[in-house]
Amino acid sequence: MERSQLKAYHTKNKAIISNSCQRVRRSIAAIATILLLVSPTAFAHKLNMFAYVEGDEIFAEAYFTDGKKAKNSAITIFGPDNKQLLQGISNEDGQFTFAIPQQSDLRITVNAGMGHQAEYLLLKDEFSEESESALTTSITTASESVNDNDNDNSDIQHTEPHTEPPRVTTNLDNDAIRAEVERAVGKAIKPLMRELSTMRAEKSLADIIGGIGFIFGLFGTAMYFKSRQQ
Amino acid sequence: MHISDGILSAPVLIAGFIGTVAVAAYTLRQLDLDDIPKVSVITSVFFVASLIHVPIGPSSVHLILGGLVGVVLGIRAFPAIMLGIILQTILFGHGGVTVIGVNTMMLGGGGLMAYAVWQLRHHFNIKKKEMIFGGLAGAMGIFSSGIVLALSLVTTGEEFIATAWYTLIAHIPVMIIEALVVGSCAAFLAKVKPDALAGQLPLAPAVTATAAATTKPLNEDSPK
Numbered sequence: 135m136e137r138s139q140l141k142a143y144h145t146k147n148k149a150i151i152s153n154s155c156q157r158v159r160r161s162i163a164a165i166a167t168i169l170l171l172v173s174p175t176a177f178a179h180k181l182n183m184f185a186y187v188e189g190d191e192i193f194a195e196a197y198f199t200d201g202k203k204a205k206n207s208a209i210t211i212f213g214p215d216n217k218q219l220l221q222g223i224s225n226e227d228g229q230f231t232f233a234i235p236q237q238s239d240l241r242i243t244v245n246a247g248m249g250h251q252a253e254y255l256l257l258k259d260e261f262s263e264e265s266e267s268a269l270t271t272s273i274t275t276a277s278e279s280v281n282d283n284d285n286d287n288s289d290i291q292h293t294e295p296h297t298e299p300p301r302v303t304t305n306l307d308n309d310a311i312r313a314e315v316e317r318a319v320g321k322a323i324k325p326l327m328r329e330l331s332t333m334r335a336e337k338s339l340a341d342i343i344g345g346i347g348f349i350f351g352l353f354g355t356a357m358y359f360k361s362r363q364q
Numbered sequence: 365m366h367i368s369d370g371i372l373s374a375p376v377l378i379a380g381f382i383g384t385v386a387v388a389a390y391t392l393r394q395l396d397l398d399d400i401p402k403v404s405v406i407t408s409v410f411f412v413a414s415l416i417h418v419p420i421g422p423s424s425v426h427l428i429l430g431g432l433v434g435v436v437l438g439i440r441a442f443p444a445i446m447l448g449i450i451l452q453t454i455l456f457g458h459g460g461v462t463v464i465g466v467n468t469m470m471l472g473g474g475g476l477m478a479y480a481v482w483q484l485r486h487h488f489n490i491k492k493k494e495m496i497f498g499g500l501a502g503a504m505g506i507f508s509s510g511i512v513l514a515l516s517l518v519t520t521g522e523e524f525i526a527t528a529w530y531t532l533i534a535h536i537p538v539m540i541i542e543a544l545v546v547g548s549c550a551a552f553l554a555k556v557k558p559d560a561l562a563g564q565l566p567l568a569p570a571v572t573a574t575a576a577a578t579t580k581p582l583n584e585d586s587p588k
Contacts, residue, residue, distance in 0.1 A: 180458055181368065248531055249367035249513060341455040342415065346408045348451060353404035360397045 181252040183244050184331040187234070187260050188320035189313055196228045196244040196252065199332075203228030207246040214239045365428055365509055365535070366452070366467050367516065369460030376519045380465030384446060387472065391442040399437075402560065403444050406436050410448040414458065418541050425538045430471045431505030431546045434478030435498055436553070438562030441475035442468075466516055474509035478502065482550075483563045494561075498550025499543035506539045507532065 181204060185194035196204035209230045211220040219235040224244065243253040372380075395403065413429040433441040446468045452458045459467045478501035485497035514528035553560045 180456075243370065245371070248527075248534060249365075249371060249517060251368040251371050253370065342412060345411050345451045345455050349407045349411060349447060350404050352447070353400050353407070356395075357397060357400045360400070364397065 181244065181246050181250040182331055183242065183252045183254045184327050185242050185254045185256050186320060186323065186327055187256070187316075188231075189316050191231050191233055192240070192242075192256065193320075194224075194230045194232075194242050194244070194254065196224055196230075196246065198246075198250075204244060204246040204250075207244050209242065209244050211235060212241040212243070216241075365471065365506075365513060365538075366449075366459035367463045367470070367513065369462050371520060372463060372466060372516060373519060376516055377462050377466060380463070380467075380469050380516075382465070384465040384468040384472070388443050388446050388468075391439045395440055395443070399440060403437055403440055406433055406441075407444040407448050409433075410445060411451055414452060414456075418537075420537050425541065427542065427545065428471065428474075428506060428509070428538065429542065429545070430474040430509060431478035431502035431542055432549055434475035434505060434562070435482045435501050435546055435550050436560060436562055437475075438479050439476060440562075441479060442472040445472040445475050470509050470512040470516070471505075473512055474505040474507075477508035478505035478546075479562060480504075486563075486565070492551065494554035495547045495551040499547030501550075502542040502544075502546025503539045505546075506535050506542055510535050 180199045181196060182199060183194060183196040183204075185192055187193075194209060196207055196209070198204060203224075203226070205224055205226045205228050207224045207228070209222045209224055210218060211232070213219050213236060219240070220232055222230050222232060224230045237258060239258050240256040241253055242256060243251060245251045410429055410433050413427040413432075416427045417424045418427065430441070430445060433444055437444055446464075449459065449467050449471060450464055453461060453464055453467075481504040482497055482501040484500075485493045488497075490496070510531045511528060514524060514531045517527050517531075518524045550561060558564070
């Protein structure tokens with residue numbers, strides 16, 4: 135199309151355009167608000183993983199933030215010197231369980247293909263015995279703080295912290311009980327770990343608004359400097 | 365469609381950064397004062413697009429909208445997508461800091477390819493060509509990003525053809541959704557505010573001597 139023709143076309147449409155300008159602006163504002171409201175929590179396809187020690191095994195789980203499990207994904211465990219210790223494939227639920235390969239910091243990575251990779255650092259003291267009592271006390275405080283706003287589970291929350299610590303101190307030499315406690319603690323923190331890793335993956339509204347503000351601010355600054363040049 | 369940290373090797377990451385800086389430097393020079401408000405609005409749209417879920421069966425996909433950015437901004441799509449990716453990385457943890465270059469080449473390149481497809485409409489004289497070519501551009505944005513994704517994964521030792529097929533098949537739903545979104549956006553804008561769309565005139569190389577003779581100042585941009 136030639137320039138002159140275009141111009142004619144544009145002038146012809148000018149009335150419509152000026153009218154619709156308002157409408158476009160309004161609809162942009164509407165779309166922006168909808169975007170902000172719709173955007174729920176997280177990216178559909180961000181890969182997350184978490185892992186914890188359960189007895190003498192390590193349990194790892196990988197999932198996408200929309201809840202889909204990262205099944206049949208390559209899971210690799212690295213030692214502290216980036217040496218590959220173990221390799222495996224996650225099961226249908228995106229889970230992978232393996233025996234502790236060595237008592238050191240472990241880096242667990244999962245690759246779900248198409249450029250999706252996540253990693254989780256499992257620190258050495260998470261499988262040493264001393265950390266156990268620390269873990270139970272942290273659970274105690276956590277469940278007590280939960281208690282304040284959650285009355286339904288109050289009996290369960292109360293019995294756990296009161297019964298467990300004495301058991302740990304009195305029967306520390308008893309392997310069977312220790313293993314039992316380890317399992318129980320592992321079970322108790324499982325939902326907590328899950329919650330934590332979901333929370334970490336969540337995007338807050340503040341991030342979204344902040345990002346948009348950042349974009350406008352940056353372009354506004356660019357515009358200011360450009361307009362001074364002219 | 366973002367590559368995470370820790371997958372690609374250093375040479376690929378560096379090549380991504382170099383390519384991104386080069387293309388961004390070139391395209392930013394084309395940025396006029398009047399374009400800036402439009403670019404910033406579209407950058408914001410791109411930035412939040414990946415938060416919009418479209419449920420498909422048990423799973424869901426999220427929009428990318430590299431094609432829409434290309435259709436509306438032309439070659440300015442590249443810096444817009446770059447800024448969007450940087451912010452997505454910093455604020456949402458999507459992708460990773462070391463892969464910003466590669467991710468920008470992937471999605472920004474998709475935006476540029478979408479623009480190229482969008483410009484082909486000048487060679488056709490059919491009804492609803494904004495709708496059709498907008499849709500094609502939307503699909504093209506995803507398609508070429510998928511090719512770049514497969515290419516960069518090849519460097520990690522994955523086999524190209526298989527990876528490319530896998531990537532493209534996995535993105536077919538997104539391609540269809542983006543084609544619909546971009547096509548209807550382009551048709552709507554062509555009706556109510558045609559100068560909001562990029563490339564009112566054919567791309568410079570595509571213009572033959574006759575057309576070049578009649579139109580003196582030939583930018584890819586719309587006449588002001």
